[in-house]
Amino acid sequence: MTALMSVHNVGRSFGGFVALADISAEFERNKVTAVIGPNGAGKSTFFNVLSGVLQPSAGSIRFKGQEMAGLKQHRFAHLGIARSYQITNLFPELSVEENVRVAAQALKTRYDVLSHRDRYPELAHKAEAALGEVGLLHRRTRRARDLAHGEQRALEIAIALVADPELLLLDEPTAGMGPEETKQMVALLERLAADRTILLVEHKMKMILGLSDRILVLHHGRLIADGTPAAVQADTQVRRVYLGQNDGYA
Amino acid sequence: MDLELILMQLFSGLALGAILVMVALGLTIVFGMLGIVNFAHGALFMVGAYAGLWIAAQTGSFWWALLVAPIAIAILGMVIERFLIRPLYGRTPDDPLLLTFGLGYVLVESVRITFGTDGIPFSAPEALQGVVDLGVGYFPIYRLFVVGVVALVLLLLWVALEKTRFGLIVRAGARDPLIMKVLGVDVSRLWLLVFGLGVGLTALGGVLAAPMRNVSPEMGTLVLAEAFVVTVIGGMGSLLGAVVAGLLVGVAVSMTALFAPEMATIVMFGLMAFILLVRPQGLFGRPGV
Amino acid sequence: MTTTDLAAGRLEARERPRAGAALDRWRVPLTIAVLAVLPFVLPSQALAVNVLIYGLFTVGFNLLFGYTGLLSFGHAAFFGTGAYLTGMAIAHLGFGWFGAMLTGVLGASLLSVVIGALSIRTRGIYFCMVTLALAQLVYYVALQASGWTGGENGLRGFTVAKADFFGGFSVNLLNPLAKYYFIMAFAALALWFVSRVLNSPFGAAIEAVRENETRARACGFDVERTKLLSFILSGALCGLAGTLSALHLSIVPLDALSVHTSSIVVMMTMLGGAGSFFGPFVGALVFLLIEDVASLWTSHWQLIVGVIFILFVLFLPKGIWGSLIVLARRAGRDK
Numbered sequence: 001m002t003a004l005m006s007v008h009n010v011g012r013s014f015g016g017f018v019a020l021a022d023i024s025a026e027f028e029r030n031k032v033t034a035v036i037g038p039n040g041a042g043k044s045t046f047f048n049v050l051s052g053v054l055q056p057s058a059g060s061i062r063f064k065g066q067e068m069a070g071l072k073q074h075r076f077a078h079l080g081i082a083r084s085y086q087i088t089n090l091f092p093e094l095s096v097e098e099n100v101r102v103a104a105q106a107l108k109t110r111y112d113v114l115s116h117r118d119r120y121p122e123l124a125h126k127a128e129a130a131l132g133e134v135g136l137l138h139r140r141t142r143r144a145r146d147l148a149h150g151e152q153r154a155l156e157i158a159i160a161l162v163a164d165p166e167l168l169l170l171d172e173p174t175a176g177m178g179p180e181e182t183k184q185m186v187a188l189l190e191r192l193a194a195d196r197t198i199l200l201v202e203h204k205m206k207m208i209l210g211l212s213d214r215i216l217v218l219h220h221g222r223l224i225a226d227g228t229p230a231a232v233q234a235d236t237q238v239r240r241v242y243l244g245q246n247d248g249y250a
Numbered sequence: 251m252d253l254e255l256i257l258m259q260l261f262s263g264l265a266l267g268a269i270l271v272m273v274a275l276g277l278t279i280v281f282g283m284l285g286i287v288n289f290a291h292g293a294l295f296m297v298g299a300y301a302g303l304w305i306a307a308q309t310g311s312f313w314w315a316l317l318v319a320p321i322a323i324a325i326l327g328m329v330i331e332r333f334l335i336r337p338l339y340g341r342t343p344d345d346p347l348l349l350t351f352g353l354g355y356v357l358v359e360s361v362r363i364t365f366g367t368d369g370i371p372f373s374a375p376e377a378l379q380g381v382v383d384l385g386v387g388y389f390p391i392y393r394l395f396v397v398g399v400v401a402l403v404l405l406l407l408w409v410a411l412e413k414t415r416f417g418l419i420v421r422a423g424a425r426d427p428l429i430m431k432v433l434g435v436d437v438s439r440l441w442l443l444v445f446g447l448g449v450g451l452t453a454l455g456g457v458l459a460a461p462m463r464n465v466s467p468e469m470g471t472l473v474l475a476e477a478f479v480v481t482v483i484g485g486m487g488s489l490l491g492a493v494v495a496g497l498l499v500g501v502a503v504s505m506t507a508l509f510a511p512e513m514a515t516i517v518m519f520g521l522m523a524f525i526l527l528v529r530p531q532g533l534f535g536r537p538g539v
Numbered sequence: 540m541t542t543t544d545l546a547a548g549r550l551e552a553r554e555r556p557r558a559g560a561a562l563d564r565w566r567v568p569l570t571i572a573v574l575a576v577l578p579f580v581l582p583s584q585a586l587a588v589n590v591l592i593y594g595l596f597t598v599g600f601n602l603l604f605g606y607t608g609l610l611s612f613g614h615a616a617f618f619g620t621g622a623y624l625t626g627m628a629i630a631h632l633g634f635g636w637f638g639a640m641l642t643g644v645l646g647a648s649l650l651s652v653v654i655g656a657l658s659i660r661t662r663g664i665y666f667c668m669v670t671l672a673l674a675q676l677v678y679y680v681a682l683q684a685s686g687w688t689g690g691e692n693g694l695r696g697f698t699v700a701k702a703d704f705f706g707g708f709s710v711n712l713l714n715p716l717a718k719y720y721f722i723m724a725f726a727a728l729a730l731w732f733v734s735r736v737l738n739s740p741f742g743a744a745i746e747a748v749r750e751n752e753t754r755a756r757a758c759g760f761d762v763e764r765t766k767l768l769s770f771i772l773s774g775a776l777c778g779l780a781g782t783l784s785a786l787h788l789s790i791v792p793l794d795a796l797s798v799h800t801s802s803i804v805v806m807m808t809m810l811g812g813a814g815s816f817f818g819p820f821v822g823a824l825v826f827l828l829i830e831d832v833a834s835l836w837t838s839h840w841q842l843i844v845g846v847i848f849i850l851f852v853l854f855l856p857k858g859i860w861g862s863l864i865v866l867a868r869r870a871g872r873d874k
């Protein structure tokens with residue numbers, strides 16, 4: 001089976017600053033891959049390049065065999081890549097249901113000016129399914145900005161999920177969550193992982209070790225380790241730059 | 251078309267541009283630091299001109315007007331920042347913009363009530379009237395004076411920004427507002443000063459411009475649009491951009507006036523449209539603003 | 540994140556007040572009904588026509604500002620172009636009233652393609668400045684092309700006495716009340732159109748762009764194209780308001796293209812409430828009433844308008860109608 005996405009020698013620099021250099025990796029279907037690394041290691045840049053927010057300055061990204069470098073960002077969603085954000089990034093004044101429905105709509109109809117929204121009942125169904133999956137159905141009429149933090153994180157996932165993406169990029173899905181909320185989010189991610197390809201950035205090591213099939217370790221913009229959780233844990237270089245250095249991550 | 255005429259027109263463009271530089275710099279400094287566009291900027295330019303007019307009438311001296319009016323209007327600017335704009339920090343950037351826009355209305359109407367709706371001529375002091383022979387042609391002394399004053403102000407501003415702690419903070423803050431917190435700067439006092447400085451610059455522009463055109467309540471409208479054009483061409487938030495683009499626009503307008511007078515005002519908007527097409531961030535702007 | 544929470548579910552159902560939902564469903568017929576009686580309740584018919592024309596102008600502007608989140612300070616360009624082209628088509632080209640209106644609306648739309656494409660290359664505050672400057676460009680072009688536009692004196696000499704329709708039916712435009720309902724018919728059509736746009740998927744798309752551009756892009760919206768389409772629709776509606784104003788006044792003052800006209804529409808929107816359906820007409824009505832009343836005892840009524848506007852920005856940024864909605868929502872929740 002060919003990989004869903006393959007990244008070849010991807011680099012990104014800002015002016016003289018090299019944020020990402022020479023990254024190569026393949027991502028297979030229905031696997032969960034975690035991207036870890038100390039702050040400033042290039043994780044966010046990596047995600048931004050994979051989701052089309054930033055163009056890579058070098059290298060190529062192939063998704064389902066298609067070259068992605070050079071495409072406009074909104075095309076990524078249409079081809080099957082969806083992402084969530086580290087900082088909650090919703091449509092604050094819209095209702096929970098509208099948040100998800102409009103996300104589903106983006107892939108279906110964007111410039112239909114004259115027909116009524118109700119003409120697309122499948123969008124409402126999709127939204128309902130996504131909200132059901134993250135457990136937010138009972139909040140559907142509430143404005144997104146009025147939700148509790150954990151609920152907003154869940155909505156964040158629902159917005160990404162409703163596009164039915166083949167690749168889901170999750171940027172710190174449990175950021176700012178308490179232990180109880182984190183547990184629920186992990187349960188949700190485990191359900192999602194059953195039949196989806198997921199890439200996630202996380203700081204909570206326990207969660208990563210339990211959840212991922214594979215871990216990439218970035219350091220100073222370079223890929224210093226790539227393997228199963230066990231292999232990465234045993235890697236001496238990783239231990240030196242990352243794991244041993246801060247108890248907060250362990 | 252002889253060379254002398256072209257030179258004179260070129261120079262006259264520089265004087266026009268110098269005024270624009272004052273206005274656009276004020277706009278840019280405020281935007282760079284506070285992240286807001288002051289839509290009352292043109293009206294404050296006009297108020298500056300009227301303040302100059304009034305002070306000159308009271309004291310009988312243009313020099314007092316030139317000195318006192320910008321300072322007085324700068325203080326007015328600080329009052330505006332303190333009581334009208336400060337409550338809006340933390341809201342969307344549209345809100346201070348809308349507020350200053352309403353303020354512009356109030357200022358124009360207040361001036362109409364106080365000074366009447368008609369334009370008032372304002373003449374340069376006798377020492378600055380007439381022309382001087384510079385070897386390549388005769389130049390109006392007053393315009394030379396304007397260019398000189400603006401050059402001096404730019405020099406002072408440059409020293410203040412490059413050589414003082416205040417300048418360091420302003421430059422750092424314009425690049426990254428977060429750094430202010432790191433440096434432990436009292437942001438609200440700094441913003442007050444910066445807003446006052448920005449307003450003072452445009453008021454100085456108003457006083458300087460007064461003898462070159464009639465002083466009228468509407469004079470700020472076109473100036474505001476011109477300042478926007480200059481800022482867009484120069485690049486939002488770039489001080490160097492404001493200076494270069496201000497002079498560029500001044501010269502472009504005045505050279506067009508020589509060949510096709512009816513196109514003079516239009517040409518600068520065309521210039522802006524062109525810049526938007528080929529370099530949306532402006533000549534000296536950073537992309538993504 | 541419990542999956543079912545019936546108690547909360549019941550609470551949510553009550554959150555949207557029923558009166559609000561009904562108001563929403565009937566918003567177009569309701570607005571038209573109110574507009575239909577306006578000439579009889581306002582102090583003068585002239586005021587009523589102005590509410591109609593400026594209300595429509597504000598509705599068009601609100602589509603871009605209130606719903607798409609783009610604050611333009613140059614919408615006089617579309618209003619004025621609509622007006623000028625209508626007048627010029629009649630005065631110089633001998634067009635009939637309908638052909639002239641069509642020319643006005645199409646011309647304004649075309650202009651909005653150009654200005655829109657240029658200005659949406661910039662964002663935020665920059666956008667306000669660019670729209671203002673480009674509108675000034677149109678203003679100065681009209682000022683210079685005095686052979687066509689009448690320059691500073693404005694365009695005159697194109698009175699339309701009656702509007703003929705198919706089948707011999709015609710409206711006497713010299714009768715003020717007949718003219719009012721003639722104009723209202725077009726305003727009603729435009730309102731119906733706007734209501735449909737807001738209910739359409741595209742209506743959801745522009746709100747998404749307003750709420751969060753980054754997220755909208757990540758979801759798969761082409762943000763630039765969405766903005767441009769909204770800009771064009773808005774420009775066309777404002778152009779229509781302009782053509783109606785030309786037919787109404789039988790002159791086009793140069794002021795129709797000025798910053799002042801661009802400003803008026805911003806103020807009306809803010810007074811009424813940006814991003815609400817009824818806000819624009821409420822704002823236009825309030826603004827024109829203030830002007831009407833204040834100008835009775837002072838020629839400096841703009842001072843009063845300016846002060847009221849500042850107070851609104853400071854204390855009532857959602858405008859009159861927008862604040863009413865918030866109050867109703869709060870009342871619905873407290874029940």
